[in-house]
Amino acid sequence: MIAQVIVDIAAKQTDRIFEYHIPDELEGVELGSRVFVPFGPRKLQGFVVGIVDHSEYQGKLKDLLLVVDEQPPLTQELVELSKALANKIFTYRISILKTMLPAVMRANYRKLLTPTDEITAKLPIFQGEAIDLNKVTDEKMNAYYRKLLKNGQAKVEYVVGNQAKAKTINTYSLTEKTDEYEKIYNSLRQNAVKQKQLLMDMIEDASNYPKTQEAIESALQITTSVLSNAVKKGWLKKNSVEVYRDPEADIIPKAKRVQLNDEQTGALNEISQAINEHLARTFLLEGVTGSGKTEVYLHAIEQTLNQGRTALMLVPEISLTPQMVNQVKARFGQNVAVLHSALSKGEKYDEWRKIRRGEVKVVVGARSAVFAPLKNLGLVVIDEEHESSYKQESDPRYHARDVALWRCQYNDCPLVLGSATPSLSSRARAQKNVYKLLRLTKRANKKQLPAVKLIDLKQIQFAGSQFDFSVELIEAIKERIQKREQVILMLNRRGFANFMLCRECGYVMKCPNCDLSLTMHKDTASMQCHYCGFTTKIPQACPNCQSRQIRFLGSGTQKVQEELTELIPDAKILRMDVDTTRKKGSYKRILDKFAAHDADILLGTQMIAKGLDFPNVTLVGVINADTGLWVPDYNASERTFELLTQVAGRAGRAEKLGEVYIQTYNPEHYAIRLAEKQDYEQFYRYEMNVRHAGNYPPYYYTILISVASAKEQNAAKEAFRIRRKLQSSLSSTTIILGPTPSAISRLKNQYYYQILVKYKKETGLIALLHEIQDAAQEIKKYGLNVYIDNEPERIM
Numbered sequence: 001m002i003a004q005v006i007v008d009i010a011a012k013q014t015d016r017i018f019e020y021h022i023p024d025e026l027e028g029v030e031l032g033s034r035v036f037v038p039f040g041p042r043k044l045q046g047f048v049v050g051i052v053d054h055s056e057y058q059g060k061l062k063d064l065l066l067v068v069d070e071q072p073p074l075t076q077e078l079v080e081l082s083k084a085l086a087n088k089i090f091t092y093r094i095s096i097l098k099t100m101l102p103a104v105m106r107a108n109y110r111k112l113l114t115p116t117d118e119i120t121a122k123l124p125i126f127q128g129e130a131i132d133l134n135k136v137t138d139e140k141m142n143a144y145y146r147k148l149l150k151n152g153q154a155k156v157e158y159v160v161g162n163q164a165k166a167k168t169i170n171t172y173s174l175t176e177k178t179d180e181y182e183k184i185y186n187s188l189r190q191n192a193v194k195q196k197q198l199l200m201d202m203i204e205d206a207s208n209y210p211k212t213q214e215a216i217e218s219a220l221q222i223t224t225s226v227l228s229n230a231v232k233k234g235w236l237k238k239n240s241v242e243v244y245r246d247p248e249a250d251i252i253p254k255a256k257r258v259q260l261n262d263e264q265t266g267a268l269n270e271i272s273q274a275i276n277e278h279l280a281r282t283f284l285l286e287g288v289t290g291s292g293k294t295e296v297y298l299h300a301i302e303q304t305l306n307q308g309r310t311a312l313m314l315v316p317e318i319s320l321t322p323q324m325v326n327q328v329k330a331r332f333g334q335n336v337a338v339l340h341s342a343l344s345k346g347e348k349y350d351e352w353r354k355i356r357r358g359e360v361k362v363v364v365g366a367r368s369a370v371f372a373p374l375k376n377l378g379l380v381v382i383d384e385e386h387e388s389s390y391k392q393e394s395d396p397r398y399h400a401r402d403v404a405l406w407r408c409q410y411n412d413c414p415l416v417l418g419s420a421t422p423s424l425s426s427r428a429r430a431q432k433n434v435y436k437l438l439r440l441t442k443r444a445n446k447k448q449l450p451a452v453k454l455i456d457l458k459q460i461q462f463a464g465s466q467f468d469f470s471v472e473l474i475e476a477i478k479e480r481i482q483k484r485e486q487v488i489l490m491l492n493r494r495g496f497a498n499f500m501l502c503r504e505c506g507y508v509m510k511c512p513n514c515d516l517s518l519t520m521h522k523d524t525a526s527m528q529c530h531y532c533g534f535t536t537k538i539p540q541a542c543p544n545c546q547s548r549q550i551r552f553l554g555s556g557t558q559k560v561q562e563e564l565t566e567l568i569p570d571a572k573i574l575r576m577d578v579d580t581t582r583k584k585g586s587y588k589r590i591l592d593k594f595a596a597h598d599a600d601i602l603l604g605t606q607m608i609a610k611g612l613d614f615p616n617v618t619l620v621g622v623i624n625a626d627t628g629l630w631v632p633d634y635n636a637s638e639r640t641f642e643l644l645t646q647v648a649g650r651a652g653r654a655e656k657l658g659e660v661y662i663q664t665y666n667p668e669h670y671a672i673r674l675a676e677k678q679d680y681e682q683f684y685r686y687e688m689n690v691r692h693a694g695n696y697p698p699y700y701y702t703i704l705i706s707v708a709s710a711k712e713q714n715a716a717k718e719a720f721r722i723r724r725k726l727q728s729s730l731s732s733t734t735i736i737l738g739p740t741p742s743a744i745s746r747l748k749n750q751y752y753y754q755i756l757v758k759y760k761k762e763t764g765l766i767a768l769l770h771e772i773q774d775a776a777q778e779i780k781k782y783g784l785n786v787y788i789d790n791e792p793e794r795i796m
């Protein structure tokens with residue numbers, strides 16, 4: 001038999017199948033396995049993507065060397081998916097195959113240099129150990145090692161540097177019958193107290209063995225040495241048993257059952273039909289904030305499981321709150337695996353193995369969970385489907401929605417996209433009946449949506465001259481606190497101030513590596529670049545003209561927290577942004593505290609805008625609605641509308657009515673005006689007109705080509721060359737914008753130029769872009785990087 005293998009080198013020349021003969025001893029190798037193969041002078045890791053009995057290849061095929069895992073990590077479905085996806089998103093198939101694995105399994109293997117004879121082994125460079133060639137940076141040493149290899153004094157061994165380790169615990173089992181242990185017991189010296197204690201337990205509690213080491217040690221108050229001794233004497237047998245790390249072990253969920261209302265029932269019925277009839281239909285569940293979409297998902301999942309199939313639910317990383325996870329676990333208990341970035345690598349690996357082994361039926365996870373190796377998939381749900389975080393911004397640039405669509409087609413099962421503010425593209429597809437639109441127009445509990453009030457910052461009185469709060473908003477907050485109700489405040493900007501400006505000479509302090517201003521962080525007394533992490537001291541005077549007239553402008557969450565403390569000294573505030581949630585578990589801690597009413601105010605960036613369901617929150621305040629409004633991207637309005645509507649939706653979700661204050665300098669802007677009304681449908685119609693007029697998605701498909709180089713001229717030159725190539729081949733209805741320097745023209749010392757291709761129908765485009773991508777391989781050595789992004793979420 002012959003194995004078709006994709007090898008682990010992401011390059012044009014190797015982005016194809018290589019065939020290997022399967023030797024007898026590896027005959028059982030399956031599709032989706034990781035293997036080692038000889039490749040020229042090297043040995044490489046690869047994936048088996050096909051097994052055939054005949055090869056077209058004329059010469060003699062080399063043998064497979066090794067199969068890495070007991071069970072192939074990838075299913076046939078995922079192997080096929082990797083092929084379809086690679087073509088679509090301009091990446092190499094190997095990149096996708098690796099993305100499908102949990103991080104610990106992606107780790108590379110080590111190339112170890114080991115001596116072949118005694119004399120070489122005694123050389124000081126070895127010191128009794130092999131040398132990890134991947135870590136050798138000194139060229140002279142490398143040359144020396146090559147010489148050893150050439151002389152046959154050393155050889156290279158490939159070791160799978162797999163960090164993926166299953167967690168094990170020790171258990172002890174009995175080796176003898178009880179009467180045998182009684183004999184031993186009686187023969188022991190009187191002062192062997194601990195040993196006697198252990199034996200007594202083995203006699204009296206024999207039926208409960210094997211026991212874990214921890215259980216024995218804590219029950220009998222004995223040390224490990226007593227156990228080891230018993231093993232040495234042959235009384236006990238020590239076993240190592242694999243266990244899962246259980247990240248959510250502390251959760252004891254109880255299921256809350258609610259009766260679905262009419263709208264929810266109507267939506268569920270449509271979805272159920274597709275589940276039962278195995279139809280690959282896509283539904284767009286457009287339900288206002290608090291309309292009970294989650295409940296619909298959970299019912300649909302339940303029906304899927306009743307059918308004997310499995311279900312996948314994707315949520316944005318940030319909404320993978322304990323709240324959400326609890327709800328799902330409460331319903332489906334041990335049948336659930338959770339995948340999100342707050343888990344350690346080991347925990348993720350354990351969750352992933354449960355899925356791969358078919359031990360769970362429901363997977364809840366963020367973007368990359370779309371590759372979960374579930375078999376017999378019967379339903380995929382994508383909550384908050386508008387979230388841009390479903391698109392991966394680095395290679396491979398996949399969108400979880402597209403992958404989900406593919407999987408649902410493959411498995412003949414429905415896909416449910418849910419949101420209070422669907423992406424324009426999904427809503428447009430529903431308009432054309434490509435997706436089936438299901439609407440929930442009311443809150444689940446029949447209560448009103450909160451009343452929204454715009455506060456025009458051009459007109460109002462601020463609570464103080466250097467303050468960001470209007471008097472009105474402050475008064476409203478005070479009132480809520482008096483009533484023992486809670487408040488959510490959003491400012492989508494972290495740090496203290498987002499730039500330093502010199503009033504004397506106009507100088508703005510920028511990152512030396514990026515075309516971005518540095519943000520002032522008061523707590524760490526530093527100026528930071530939020531892109532590359534560059535950090536420096538806060539200047540006392542202007543670095544340009546030495547004037548002391550410097551100002552820190554553009555308030556961030558830290559500054560607003562300070563203002564609040566000054567204005568309402570007894571308010572208890574929790575701040576949630578990237579800076580306060582770096583530590584593992586801190587995110588959950590903050591939310592738990594707020595849920596327990598340990599604080600009056602939850603202040604945060606967009607992290608707090610979505611998905612949260614706190615019944616006692618009756619006021620939501622937006623400090624500055626304009627932070628994202630004027631960014632140079634065609635979807636800035638959509639993002640602003642969506643963010644404001646979502647955060648407004650956090651107010652008044654239970655018995656008490658909610659109120660929302662939005663502070664803005666642009667109250668007449670349509671994104672803000674329509675967010676005030678929380679009228680998604682009207683926004684959709686308005687924005688579609690804007691997009692139509694500007695020839696933007698969803699009327700056009702888009703491809704963004706970026707060229708990056710440390711030398712600005714080179715990036716520009718290459719970008720113009722690509723433009724000429726495109727222009728000569730594409731049809732006249734296609735619009736090619738650029739090249740222009742990107743809005744942020746320099747990041748990490750790389751200059752970016754970009755070309756935007758907008759097209760309706762362009763049959764040769766994919767092939768042409770593949771050509772451009774292949775050509776880009778050749779110019780990498782000159783420090784030029786070309787990135788192709790199919791349907792970019794960001795064009796700036």
Ligand SMILES: Nc1ncnc2c1ncn2[C@@H]1O[C@H](COP(=O)(O)OP(=O)(O)OP(=O)(O)O)[C@@H](O)[C@H]1O
Binds near residue numbers: 260264293294420611
């Ligand atoms: N049929 C129902 N009757 C009463 N309460 C319900 C019903 N369905 C859901 N709820 C409750 O309504 C609240 C809002 O539901 P949920 O969080 O699912 O809303 P959502 O549609 O996901 O909103 P958002 O888009 O704002 O996250 C929850 O507390 C939920 O328990």
Ligand SMILES: [Zn+2]
Binds near residue numbers: 502503506543544547
């Ligand atoms: Zn100055």
Ligand SMILES: [Zn+2]
Binds near residue numbers: 516529532533748
């Ligand atoms: Zn920077």
